[in-house]
Amino acid sequence: MIDDKITIAYAYGPQNAGDFSLNLGTISLLSEIYDKKNFYMISRFGEDSPDFKESKKMLTKYEPDVSLIPCFFDVDRYRQTRFQRSLNMGKAAAEYIHYTKMPGAGINSDSPAIKAINESEFVFCNSGNLFYWNEYRRDLAYLYGIVFPFKYAQRIEKPYGFLPQSIGDIQGLGKLLMKDLFEKAQFFTFREPISKEKFLETFGEEHPVFLDTAFFIDSFEHDIAKEILDEVDLDENNFISITIRTAKLGDVGSLEEEKQSDIIQKLQKLIDHNLSEYDHDVLLVCQTKKDRDSTRLLKSIYEDEHRVKIIEEYDPVVLRSIYRHSIFLIAMRLHSAIFSLSAGTPVIGLYKEEWGPKMPGTLKLLDLEDSVFEISSFNLEDIYAQVDTMIEENEKLREKIFKNIKKIKRELVDYLKQ
Secondary structure, eight states, X not given: OBOOOEEEEEEOOTXXXXXXXXXXXXXXXXXXXXXXXXXXXXXSSOTTSHHHXXXXXXXXXXXXXXXXXXXXXXXXXXXXXXXXXXXXXXXXXXXXXXXXXXXXXXXXXXXXXXXXXXXXXXXXXXXXXXXXXXXXXXXXXXXXXXXXXXXXXXXXXXXXXXXXXXXXXXOHHHHHHHHHHHHTSSEEEESSHHHHHHHHHHHSOOOXXXXXXXXXXXXXXXXXXHXXXXXXXXXXXXXXXXXXXXXXXXXXXXXXXXXXXXXXXXXXXXXXXXXXXXSOEEEEEEOBGGXXXXXXHHHHHTTTOTTEEEEEOOOXXXXXXXXXXXXXXXXXXXXXXXXXXXXXXXXXXXXXXXXXXXXXXXHHHTTOGGGEEETTTOOHHHHHHHHHHHHXXXXXXXXXXXXXXXXXXXXXXXXXXX
């Protein structure tokens, strides 16, 4: 173990179990190299935000030695009004310029986040889906906030690097702001190969591909699903799970009603097929608060069908335990797929092009590209055939998944130790 202090930016909130799992997975990964008692994590939220308080509570539950630090400034796209966000954008821009451009700025700062970076030997960018600037996501305050700790580290000559990322299209101003940041990093890694190709096309640089750090939450191994499954009257190992998504990229707002309706109708057909062709039950899982309404809407269609169940759960360790008992998962949320795959459970991934490459890219990396479908254009018969494969070759698929994950996880640890 190395005793140096390190800073990780950012720690995500618990509103989305997938996002929060990156905190736990990254800590687990880096604990193979560093002593976690010396970990600082900078939150995505300010100290007064409910998300900061909930994050701290859940992080303490699993990692009591890690210090969670409030964000530099508070730009909350979910709870703040447009006017509040505009004010904070000005503050973000001013602080960004001050700390990243002014010589000597930050040496005697009262900011806990600035102090953490000053004391650290290295600054890691948490794994995730942070860097976009295109027609689907274009938010200057967000961009200033995301690049701030790494630009500050760069200014004080502190080494920094990027744990596995997904990268969408980066155009215009975003490309100008990020190019120098990426070029001067000690390392940059991707969590799936499609992002690697996009990055090469945009910036002309090639970097290695590994796995999303949420795959490392298996170190919190707890088979705690039985009580939850009993509560909804599900037999262990005789059900499939489904996660639904109707939110836009970044969970900022919902898809247009026509697109939402199309998703619901197609999932309904998949559920009907499973109910009519097989004797297993169907579990609808809400693991992101943005998905609560759409998950409940889908369940309401089957109000009188006792074989369709629903649960709401935001603890990634609990969710992984639930998916472990599922025959397979139909996933529209990337991290539901990751929780499932990390437990060895096969996945059918559904995605929309506008959500970026993370779902198809992750399944491609694990040699499971036959199991991913673009929801706007897929053929239902192809998915029905894949359902048959999931059931008939279940044990074979589980062995393949475990083998591929173990190999790539080992490669990432070895890469970071270099």
